[in-house]
Amino acid sequence: MLTQHRDPAPAQAPITRATIRFFRTAVLAVIALSIAACGGGTSTTPVSNSPPPVATPPPTPAPAPAPQLKGSVSVRATTPSGKPIGGVSVTLNGGFDGRIAITDASGVALFDDVPAGEARTDTWASGYFSASQRIAVTGDTVTRATVILERVTEAIPVVLATHHVASNDGTTLTVDIDLALLNENGTARETLTAADFALIGSCDWGWCVVNTDGSDTGRSYSARVIDAPFNPPPTPVRPTMAAAILLDQSAAMAAFDPSGVRLQALNSFLESVTPPDTVALGTFQGIATSPALTTYGGFASDATNLRTAVSTLAGRESGTSPLLAAMKEMIAFTAASAPAASSTLHRTVVAVTSTWPLEECPDAMACQRAKLAVATAAQASDVSVVAIGDYGPATEIAARTNGAFANVQDPQQLPVVFRALTAIVGHGLAYNRIRIEFQSPHGTFIPGRTVQGYLQVHIGPNTSPLWFLAFPI
DSSP states (O other): OOOOOOOOOOOOOOOOHHHHHHHHHHHHHHHHHHHHHTTSOOOSSOOOSSOOOOOOOOOOOOOOOOOOOEEEEEEEEEOTTOOBOOSOEEEEGGGTTSOEEEOOTTSEEEEEEEESEEEEEEEEOTTBOOEEEEEEEOTTSEEEEEEEOOBGGGOEEEEEEEEEEEOTTSSEEEEEEEEEEEOTTSOBOSOOOGGGEEEEOOTTTSOSEEOTTSOBOOOOOEEEEEEOOEEOOOOSOOOEEEEEEEEEOSHHHHHHOTTOHHHHHHHHHHHHOOTTOEEEEEEEOBOTTSOSEEEOSOOBSOOHHHHHHHTTOTTOOOSBOOHHHHHHHHHHHHHHHSOOOBTTEEEEEEEEOOSOOGGGOSSHHHHHHHHHHHHHHHHHTTEEEEEEESSSTHHHHHHHTTOOEEEOSSGGGHHHHHHTHHHHHTTOSOEEEEEEEEEOSTTOSOTTOEEEEEEEEOOBTTBOOEEEEEEEO
């Protein structure tokens, strides 16, 4: 049943028949008095017997709207231990109304003339994850809120492996993600449960399921986390490592890591390498007059020469980021220079990058072909790929080659990752095995396609960051 609702009109006296009669009688009386004032004689002017028009009373003015209550909002940013954080950018309601403030030395940012009602604060600062909180603003008073910020070094996700099982009709897909969420010490958090994880598809504005050729299937999915048990580090002795470090030296990397944190972290890692493990080094940048890849000798346990080379790289970043081309060349270099892969020796290319290489991907299908070519070359050469960086094609390549992916969104996270790199390469970390069940219409999850989404992890009272993941079927 459709019910129509109409707001009542401003209060006024109703015009009834009695009212009309009253006005009609009054008008006639005025006319009679006028005639009498003229002498009471017979008038030669014909008088109509029809009553004059009835005057409509003016409407009662609408009452003035009550003034909207406003108050102030005080936002205090602290660490989990309660220490105030100054210099934090704070927006109110997403900053769409221009309300942006910076916390002072006591960690407080103040907003005045805020309409009463629901509002949301968002905060971000270098070295911290962004955090959000909903508040109820009260008029004529100060509404106080405390937002707890988590350091980026306290939650670094490392995907060690993924395993999947799809139904025969392509309606369901079950994916196990072996995820180590590293803290500042490079060890995995042990307190996370299934309730802390969620997988979010971006199907409204991104591609959730991608065809083999890189085109969008137009399919969406629903996903739920079933379980996330914590597993201790594997007990078998890890294989010997032959790791080829592939370092981004593009202008984008200079913008991401202007202080050269990655170079210091890499040198510390190189210093830690001991026999029988070996390591090699390559850098890449897109400069027209130079090859994409530059290598610095072969694989060796004594990395003194490589550390000398790393010390010369600071301030020499330039050009674009031809990651896929450099990865393919580094895989070939590793296959030709490292000892043969076996059950006791693993060959790995560790790609350290900063951004999606748009210049290599004129369109989605060309990018997909390039990614598959790199993954195929790695598989044929018994070389796995470990990717260190943010959202990019190396994520999918790592998954296809039984490698790992460390999501790095801030250069401060790089020292933690490099300290744990040997364990990352050898899959020697403790981890949560997150089981996710996907559902979609018939024929969605078929071999060759790739499922994409964002893993959300609740790591603090106000913090649930998202990380991009890709699952090849």
